[in-house]
Amino acid sequence: MSYKIAIASGKGGTGKTTVSVNLFKRLNERQGTKVQLVDCDVEEPNDIIFFCDAEVIDVQEVSQKVPEIDSEKCTFCRKCVEYCEFNAIVVLPTVSFAEINPTLCHSCGACSVACEDDAIIKYYKPIGAIHYYKTKENNGLAEGKLEIGSTMQTKLIRELKKKISDQNDIIIYDAPPGTSCPVVETIHDSDYLILVAEPTLFGLHDLKLMVALVREIGLEFGVVINKVGLGDNDIYEYLVNEHIELLGEIPFSKEYASLYAEGEITGEIPETIHQSYTEILDTLNLKMMHHEGNHHFKW
Amino acid sequence: MKTVITSSGENNSAQFDKRFGRAAWFCVFDEETKESIFVKNTNTNANNGAGTKAAERIVDMNVQKVISGDFGPKAKDLLDKFNVQMVIVQDNDVTVQEIIEKLKA
């Protein structure tokens, strides 16, 4: 069983990617631990830019089955319309018209079951690809990359997660920004969730939305405050009042920001930032040990 | 010629409903007989595709014109395909009767 850590934030630009990549690169400090990083931000996967020596080892296409109605065979009985829960099918017997709207279709297959006249044809439409990379550290990076124009983010993330081996000791999921379905798909089965937030007014607003979502799912989580020193102290008050664990604080550093821009986030990092990650890792290690312990007891 | 007006209630004095797919009722007004009948919209609670379903219903009733506040892109495509004219009324505070009066004029 792998220990799954998801990393998310209420909005983009909080440094979620940096935190994910840094933790990934440093989590193998425990000897023999296999760690894999999974970039689930399928609309804009960018973890890869921090691995200049990564090599692509495999690419797998992911496609979606989409139905179409053959109007030659269709008898306009409207049975498929009744079966379709997503209102994706329009059948107008009076004008001999039958059509499936691909943007409403969820590929559930119910219409094929409904149709007794063999009028539903299926074809495969690409929704994206999964790229596997070998990295210098650890057990590599896997990323999902959405086909331009596809709206099947959630499905692609589901397929991506299915492909990740349970032989890993630790899996890190880098979630898309926001609080929508693709985010839920990424984080819902994680053992621990890290929310990355900025200490600003907007940062706090987005964090609150995220916390509401995470509490509804019922996940164990903690907060990492990034760019400390940029904003104000409201976020700390919020965390205390809500009894939310503060996992760590990463100071804002101009010098570091320019390293980031060059894709150099783990080489020569300032000592203060290095220290912050060490603290976060210590806490995470404790959580994992606790988790393992619980599992052994259950045995 | 038949016209559909999206309505919040089941009679002519009801308030016009600006939502096309989620309007509670469809008032079908016949310009020849000057009579209107009310058809309940069964898809008001659909998560998705309410507009498409409403458009399907309207094409099926052989209507030539629809008066509503706002048509989604999918509903628009379907209504266009079957040459149903779409008329947008932006006035919130108007009854179905008042719209019918304008049609008669």
Ligand code: SF4
């Ligand atoms: S596959 Fe499912 S969602 Fe798609 S048209 Fe058929 S019944 Fe509807």
Ligand code: SF4
């Ligand atoms: S169930 Fe088959 S035959 Fe009937 S309307 Fe649908 S596609 Fe046509």
